[in-house]
Amino acid sequence: MDKLLTNRSAFLLWLTVSWITTAEADIALWQLGGSGLEWAEHDSVAILIDEITTPGAIQPIYIQPDRSVFSYLTNWGSWTPRELGYVDGERPRVSGNLRLVDGDSTSYLAPSSGASPDGRTFTFDLAVPVPVFSFGFYTPSQGYRSDGNSLREDVVPAYELYIAAHNPNEWRQIADVQENFRPVVRHQFPRQYVRFARYIRRLSRSLEAAQIEALQISSQEIWAKGQAYRGTIGDFEIFGEGVPLRAVYKTRIFDLGQKVNFGRFSWAATPLRIVDGEPVEAPDAPVSIQVEARTGIDPKPDIYYEFTDMGTRIPVSQQRYQDVLKNPSGAVNVNDGQGGALTLTTRPKPGIRAGIEYDQDNWTFWSVPTFESGQTLGLRSGSHLQLKILLNSEEFDAFVRLDSLWIETSPTLATSVIGEVARLDDPQPLRGVAEVEMGATTEFVYDVKAEVSAADTGFDALRIRTGGPPAFKHLEMGIPLRQVEASEVVESADGLTIRLPERLNAGRNELIRVVFAAEVFDFAWTFDGQALDSQSQSLPQPVQSGDVSSDIATNTLRVLASSTTQAEKIRDLRLSTSVITPNDDDVNDLLEIEYVLLGLPRTVATRLNIHALDGRKVATLAAGSQKSGLQRIRWDGRDASGALLPTGLYLLGLEVEGEATVIKRLIPVGLAY
Template sequence: MRPLICPAPIFDLRKDTMRVSSWFWVISFPFVTFAPGEAEISVWKLGGSGLAWSGNDTVQVLVDFETAPGAIQPLYLTKEQNLFARLSNWSPIKEPRELGYVDGTRPRIWVAADGFFWFQRAGILVNLWVDGDSTTYVPPGSLSSDSEWYTIDVGVPVPVDQFGFFTPPRGLTSDGRLLSEDIYDAFEISVSEETDPVMTTEKLDGDYHPLETLIVRRPQNFDAHVRIDFPKQYVRFVRFKRIITERTRGSGVRLGTIGDFELWAKGVPKRALYTTKVLELDQEVNFGRVFWAATPMRLVDGQAVEAPDARVSVRVEMRSGRDADPNVYHEFTDSGEEVVVSRERFERELKPPDIDRTSVIQEGKPGLRARVAYDTDNWTFWSFPIVEPGTQIPLERGRHLQLKLTLESQSFDDFMRLDSLWIEVSSLLAQRVAGEVARLDEPLPAGGLTRVELGETTDFSYDIKADFESAVQGGFDAVRIRTGSRPRFSSLKMGTPLLQVEAARVEEDDEGLTVFLSERITRSNSPPLRLVFATEVFVFANTFAGEVFNSGSDDLPQRIEVGDVSRAVSTNSLKVWGASDRVEQVIGDLRFSSGVITPNGDGINDELRVEYSLFRLPEAVPVELSIYRLDGTRVAHFDVGRQGAGLQQATWNGRSADGRRLAPGLYLLGLSFKAEFETIRYLRPLSVTY
């Protein structure tokens, strides 16, 4: 069986040889230099004969680099080793604050009792309860709480059928008892495949909740070495709760000493994660399609065989940038304000704010780290997951690239072997092509947001300006705009001032508009452009994504970036928002508890409370709260419930619907009201920071 691979692209695979050199956390490789007018597409390759998988990752979770040289695949887990002992770099707290932490990329273990975290004992947790050493343990402390539970996160769901723990094999307690006999009198164990919603709402000791699946509740235990068998299932989180008995309460100490926790897994994890370092090219390029060669496999009688029907898949996400770091770092000033600093100063000279055992974070002052923001000026957001080879990469030009790969499996014995991945690249057509869209009758909208009535034909202006820095940048003679519905072209204007000119050719289809120019836009001829057209918008958030290309060559198109192109237009955006004129008749007095939400777990602006008044509703209607990135991608969605006329409220905890923390940045909060035969939406900007 041949690997899954897209038909051969139009480039020469012999050009994929490269030299790799490391600098800081950026990997650099040379790139072909193009002569003016040349039409040439080259390829960058990872795996196979290209850049090695091993050593060029910044994150890898349960990835096997050794079984198939030159390829990667999920690590097949066996019961030869306790899974906890196999994992490393454990975090001792529920919300790791390390720079660059992403949920699911690092194992965690935390304990709740006497306040949500035991910060004083955090290091002990990591070193002694999941270290694979039966002789290390945490000495019992005084009994000061009737509630104590431990939560362990292995990062990704793995096929598990057994959990256990045991007392240390030797040693004595402080009162002379054998540690090997210092058992837990009673306990409860629960598990979940993914983040359980209760973990995003619980506070302090009194908020204990078992996870989704209760494995066992043992009110009386006599075993020093406990192993609990249960039906094999995917497990990411394990929660162990000590049940305080009368014997323990009467002793005045926490009876029970654990030498180690154990988790026994066999099979393929539900997903394995691989993220590259930031990859540096020798020059800025445009990106084309992404391809990969992968083979679905299955373990049969201990042997890996090709299996076309294996329930496996590959997901590829990527982002591009024009500098070496996607983050912007800040420190506090004397006045408590924030200023931008270098990453080197942030990491080496500034201290993180102190945090006490009740999760209260120290107030900002000079010498302390402030927030880390995303560099939206120079970096794109992570792309949507690409699941088919040959897909056009939705990235802007860039000199830096980072990839995030997920190898997924829906069966304990099926897995995907990924041999290589490659990406089309070519030289820039212009240094930068910027654009902004607006309603023709409202070029200066309030708040800079272009709002239209859903389903109604609206006239739009689309302004474009290209900048050039080199004669190598060969220019373009065509513009393509994706509108999502069939447009009606009206006019093309060029120059300063803008004057109407004839287009060489216009093509309209159900997805957008292509306008061929009568003259080529080059370094020596780069007037402003304005396209005027009409179309309908049928979705809530629609990006009029655009690109320019050279109709006479096979050069890759160059994406149009958001920018301030015209003083006569104030949107600085390619986004169009669907709305309804009825919103002001239905909602009023909308207030946010804060314009910034900081879900750090410190009790300050951890949640956003939205208050509003509803009018003219004869009965309660369903209300939904959604969070959108500025590119229109919905990242969180919650059903608030049915609400009627009067003062109402909704809350948001700063997380996605599956409980993950959102990246810092600016978002749009949307409230939707399903009234009669239409949905009424209201938008408001909101900042998330940490």
């Protein structure tokens, strides 16, 4: 070992240079904005994004106080049912007719007869929180009712208005008007962030006394003769001033022409503040840029299914799914033909939609967001790329302009590089994933298999991210595996790099096994790996989870950690579903976590923490004080701000406060739409 670690200066220099240079011909820069691709020509979502003011750059739209916020928003959708492909926060919505937000009072909803108007509700979702100071509505500018009265004077007799900043379940009332005589209604309040607004029609006890009296006899009688109820709304209006809390830009899916490795994501940006009506540079502005990315090896990240006459599912094109197939209706439980069960609303047959699934075999989930330029996102190699960019601001009059964004790319070193990890003493765990004692030194076996074609350059080193100081044990290579001596080994504070004695190329596709010891400090840890080429400045190629050999039965680079002594207080932890799908179809919209608490001397505080796979806590649910016995907690798939989380795998950390410590139990759950 000492021999391996002594002469490593040149190897360390190469490791450093491989991350900081882009001047070599092996690395190319893919650019969006500036002198690269046009922002406006390559977006799939643009919520309050200004692509015009500064050529080659994007920035949030600055809301003007004399223009309705609705007029800045496009691509409105219906509140219910959610349309195909809806993603929370990426499309404005209205529960009612779109004519109510089009800015044209002549396209009003005609008054109608029938049931009582009391309680009729319209709800608006601006997609993102916007600085707002006024919410209201007005009557049509022209036209007449069936009784001959002018629509301009057909005011709404009584109503309530509500606003919410982040969560549509946390309304704040701003108006409760029981007698209204105004055709133009505008309720003002201190400027604040508003995403949701709601109108509720009420009956006026003074202006509609006859109708209320008739309703006590029959809810239909007063309108049975065809008399339309009072109150016609031409349009709703929301006024504000300033920059949204976040502006959203999502690119279309780019076809890069070939499979590549990805390096650092960098950008040029300018923080600004509006002073005396003009933007000026403001380095202290509380603004940020948030970038996420996902990669794939085909054009579509979703798989669309149709039922067969046998009740099983077959993949179909997106066009057929959207334009030809019909939604199910009725309620039937059936076998899905793949070892599971589906709760359907009609009997499965050809012509019926059988659901949409994320193609996680060919596409990555969205990456962990980065807020700093020059960072890597840990992306898997791919031929297709999509970006999601948030321009965030914590001040009404401050914003950031994104001038350009560029990404390092280089050709792949191999057609594929897959790996899996397990405990050395338990290579085939019963649950299919390595489980370790948190904080305890554990020996791991890390297997890697590469497929290298004649067109690939190959690689001669591996890097493994351990999260803490590792201890290298030995290296094995070949088919069958045999122990060999590594050319170089570098143990750092959070990783292990091994230079192989032989280069892997098309003529030498061998198995690689690294045995090392490390501690796991997080509930879930992924031993991310990279294949490296020390002979060039090509970007590292990520090691993907997969089935390397029958020796190890995890097929993953992830391990789970827990404290066995603490976990004994929590038993029989069960989930109502392994995948929560909060898409308002009444099927797995809520996740119910059921468990038994044992041996607690008193009632204790219990909470559920939801973690992303990188360890970030994205939500916390307080369950209050609980005692020994059967207990339950429910989760609706939302983060701490009330927004629905992206599709992916999350870790639920159940925490129960004990006498001196916090008892924890961890379990994974998927989220999909």
